[in-house]
Amino acid sequence: xxxxxxxxxxxxxxxxxxxxxxxxxxxxxxxxxxxxxxxxxxxxxxxxxxxxxxxxxxxxxxxxxxxxxxxxxxxxxxxxxxxxxxxxxxxxxxxxxxxxxxxxxxxxxxxxxxxx
Amino acid sequence: xxxxxxxxxxxxxxxxxxxxxxxxxxxxxxxxxxxxxxxxxxxxxxxxxxxxxxxxxxxxxxxxxxxxxxxxxxxxxxxxxxxxxxxxxxxxxxxxxxxxxxxxxxxxxxxxxxxx
Numbered sequence: 001x002x003x004x005x006x007x008x009x010x011x012x013x014x015x016x017x018x019x020x021x022x023x024x025x026x027x028x029x030x031x032x033x034x035x036x037x038x039x040x041x042x043x044x045x046x047x048x049x050x051x052x053x054x055x056x057x058x059x060x061x062x063x064x065x066x067x068x069x070x071x072x073x074x075x076x077x078x079x080x081x082x083x084x085x086x087x088x089x090x091x092x093x094x095x096x097x098x099x100x101x102x103x104x105x106x107x108x109x110x111x112x113x114x115x116x
Numbered sequence: 117x118x119x120x121x122x123x124x125x126x127x128x129x130x131x132x133x134x135x136x137x138x139x140x141x142x143x144x145x146x147x148x149x150x151x152x153x154x155x156x157x158x159x160x161x162x163x164x165x166x167x168x169x170x171x172x173x174x175x176x177x178x179x180x181x182x183x184x185x186x187x188x189x190x191x192x193x194x195x196x197x198x199x200x201x202x203x204x205x206x207x208x209x210x211x212x213x214x215x216x217x218x219x220x221x222x223x224x225x226x227x228x229x230x231x232x
Contacts, residue, residue, distance in 0.1 A: 006159075032217055032218050034217075034219075042224065043205065043222050043223065043224040043225055044160070044205065044222040046219060046220075049217045049219060050217075051216070051217050057216070057217060059219075088157070090159050090160070092159075094218050096218075103148045103150065103165065103209045103212070103218060103220070104150060104162050104165065105162075105218070105220055106162060107152075107159030107160045107161070108159050109158060109159050110157065110158065110159045112157065
């Protein structure tokens with residue numbers, strides 16, 4: 001079976017500090033990977049997605065970036081955090097088997113980021 | 117432009133009764149719809165989905181209805197249980213051949229509270 005991990009679970013960082021959140025998926029190969037953010041009381045905002053190693057698509061311009069150094073690893077980064085970066089960050093995966101792939105995305109447990 | 121809308125931010129239901137969560141969409145190209153359930157501080161979990169070629173899909177206590185002409189879908193939970201208390205998100209996708217990366221468009225969520 002497939003599992004998805006995110007760490008850390010919670011993080012408190014000062015404004016202007018760097019950020020690195022990691023997501024790994026087990027039990028599948030060549031998944032599509034996604035980073036979402038849920039701000040307090042809001043819906044799910046898609047930040048980045050990746051269909052393969054080194055392939056990153058950005059949905060929202062901001063001071064965050066994403067990288068996919070390995071097939072099942074997805075990293076969300078920032079060089080300098082802003083107060084507005086606070087939120088609940090979610091990683092998700094989907095079977096990346098082209099047209100035969102299914103629509104469902106499966107989410108990790110999330111990282112609560114508080115920027116102070 | 118919000119393509120998927122959940123107009124009720126909250127819903128309160130008595131245990132044992134039916135819960136009906138609604139979702140409207142504007143993009144007639146959507147061909148697949150999903151419902152997710154989310155507890156606080158956890159990632160969303162996939163509940164049930166429906167293809168646009170169907171008008172109903174049932175899984176245990178959960179049934180999703182799709183009315184394409186009205187661009188409306190609903191999730192019925194019968195009977196409702198206190199453990200069903202969570203935020204429910206509907207999501208939609210265009211056909212994968214046109215949807216690079218299999219992106220989902222999420223609604224803003226409806227918070228369901230089931231009272232004992």
